[in-house]
Amino acid sequence: xxxxxxxxxxxxxxxxxxxxxxxxxxxxxxxxxxxxxxxxxxxxxxxxxxxxxxxxxxxxxxxxxxxxxxxxxxxxxxxxxxxxxxxxxxxxxxxxxxxxxxxxxxxxxxx
Numbered sequence: 001x002x003x004x005x006x007x008x009x010x011x012x013x014x015x016x017x018x019x020x021x022x023x024x025x026x027x028x029x030x031x032x033x034x035x036x037x038x039x040x041x042x043x044x045x046x047x048x049x050x051x052x053x054x055x056x057x058x059x060x061x062x063x064x065x066x067x068x069x070x071x072x073x074x075x076x077x078x079x080x081x082x083x084x085x086x087x088x089x090x091x092x093x094x095x096x097x098x099x100x101x102x103x104x105x106x107x108x109x110x111x
Contacts, residue, residue, distance in 0.1 A: 009050055013093065020048060020095070037064050038100065039083075045073055045098040064092060065078050074107060 006022050013020050020037040024091040027034035032051045039046060051064060071094070082097035 006035070009048075009091070012088050012091050013086070016088060020046065022048070037095075039095075044083065046095040047080075047094060047098045051092040051094075051096040052090065053092060068094065069094075 006025070010022055012016050013035050019040050021040055023036045023038065023081050025033060026036045026047065035048045035050065038044065053061060056064070068082070068085055071079075072085070075081070080096045081096050082094060082095075086093040086095070
């Protein structure tokens with residue numbers, strides 16, 4: 001089960017520059033949890049998707065890395081842009097633009 005403990009997650013992020021301050025958890029699923037955070041040096045709010053690699057098998061990790069490589073290249077108004085990617089021994093952190101997440105949640109799509 002994914003640890004949603006903010007202290008554990010913040011310590012992992014600190015070991016890679018400590019550029020984010022977590023605000024609150026905004027989502028939880030079987031695969032990951034998502035935290036609202038802000039960048040300490042840039043005026044950017046992000047949604048940080050936290051994936052615990054210890055609870056994923058090799059096939060899952062391959063799919064996750066494929067998704068990351070695609071997100072790095074994609075630029076589309078209906079896809080949340082990847083701001084930053086951080087990987088530690090135990091976790092993968094995907095920093096996604098929070099404003100884009102809010103816009104997509106409220107946007108009405110036509111058929």
